[in-house]
Amino acid sequence: MLAAMGEFDLIARYFTRPVARAVLGVGDDCALLQPSSGTQLAISSDMLVEGRHFFADVDPGALGHKALAVNLSDLAACGATPRAFTLALALPQVDEAWLEAFSRGLLSLADAHGCELVGGDTTQGPLNICITVFGEVPTGQALLRSGARAGDDVYVSGTLGDARLALDALRGRIALPAEVLAQARQRLERPTPRVALGQALRGVATAALDISDGLVGDLGHILKASGAGATLNTSVAIELLAACAHPACTKDLLAFENRLGYVLAGGDDYELAFTAPVLAREAVQAAAQQAGTPVTRIGCIDAEPGLRLTDAGGHRLSSEFASFDHFA
């Protein structure tokens, strides 16, 4: 129970919506969902903490968007169709303007994906946002981390590194032209979960995940789960930093090593990394087109464990360079 406004009033005012597909929404002891026949339920849970996942002065609308986006991104990585979510929220105090903006950001993204808020909890405490999201995937068709095979291509969706670039600029570690920062900041604060792409890749991709901690680290989870290694072409990868394509940005703003570092180890990208057989190249491009999300082939899966980086000529880069310790 919160001080200025009772728990139940707060839920009613900001978070209760007419129940659509769910059988029973906010207000009873449990929400009730009727799973579609022939589907499995994909479930993911993420907790966002002030000072760790966002700045205290973040725009609450952007925060509402991002809190759900990171969860939808997990559903995308499984190829699941979003269906519903619960929201648990600890608030230091009831700030109606904040709640209004937060709920608008959250529910706009939810509506765009037909993902219903079906229940949750509110309490007083240090700001903490915990969302658990539910999606449906036809039984046996979920994209997992474990299916990559030697010879498969490695792809990523969209662009990489811009969110981390914005974070470093906001922390004063680098200077960026205002327009470039504004563009990069959108990627940091309002990431786009690749939900349509994930669904389009069912039956095409052999393994997938979403990039939250940086491509190299996250791809490592696919490699570990699949018992494989990979080689990435850095001359292709380095073009994925969208900021460097902005007219206000000259590419020499960032040295090659730094640009590559942002792309390969930036984090907070919420793009999909996935693998697919060479024979599926046309199918991958068709899926990308259907989803309206560009994808780039950046390497291949090897039988040999470990991750190798090469230049345009296929020569291996030194392993010191590949460690990205300066990004830890």
Added chain:
Amino acid sequence: MLAAMGEFDLIARYFTRPVARAVLGVGDDCALLQPSSGTQLAISSDMLVEGRHFFADVDPGALGHKALAVNLSDLAACGATPRAFTLALALPQVDEAWLEAFSRGLLSLADAHGCELVGGDTTQGPLNICITVFGEVPTGQALLRSGARAGDDVYVSGTLGDARLALDALRGRIALPAEVLAQARQRLERPTPRVALGQALRGVATAALDISDGLVGDLGHILKASGAGATLNTSVAIELLAACAHPACTKDLLAFENRLGYVLAGGDDYELAFTAPVLAREAVQAAAQQAGTPVTRIGCIDAEPGLRLTDAGGHRLSSEFASFDHFA
């Protein structure tokens, strides 16, 4: 990522268990659940915050138990069979002894109910525990808050008020004999979710919920959802404070008004309050016996809105007495 131990190590060491009925558990982007045919999924989420829901020095094993128990209690209130849960955990630091005890308390209760930990999140931050639990209920058979009808009996399971009695004793507001406090403290720190009773009441009870904020307040949710009122017999209700039945406790330890206050407005009880038709009295007792949980008939549902309290002779108590403002 936590300082002393990486996020992934922490999950692997304390929270990864062999997947049983879930298709895919901790470690991929999503957990996958295969719902049983002909069932609906009941979902509930609760967030526990230090200083608000538990003391900083609480036994971590008890905390692990309680964090799941309050969620299982919501499933019980719907008549659902527990199936799986996710755990999101913000920790100020990695304390291995604390995590060991917390996970043991949590997973023992989970095992006792066949409820699998299928996923979640860990992060650094002020201590916060968010659990989302999933249960199954045959389609259309969930117990809701809205089904109470005038003439129905009102029941509660187990005993009421002891958790709040322990809380007041621990805060130094009242003095209790040590044995009485120890017994009451068990109710506060290790509540028993009435899962078997909830399932046994499907098709018998007309409405149900679990008592977390106190009987009067929570029963109010049933009355509101059902468009009805109720009359409770205080001479029956007052016997529900288990502490007063302890040999070390004389009943005059607490004045009548206070004892009744604990029973009717104590909170943190996690018993079920439910309604059932008069013709179902034998069926209610059979369900209680099947579940091994005693239930007590404490009143009846009226067409007239509002809650009325009567003495043993059926005379109405004054409304001032019934407000329990001293418990707010």
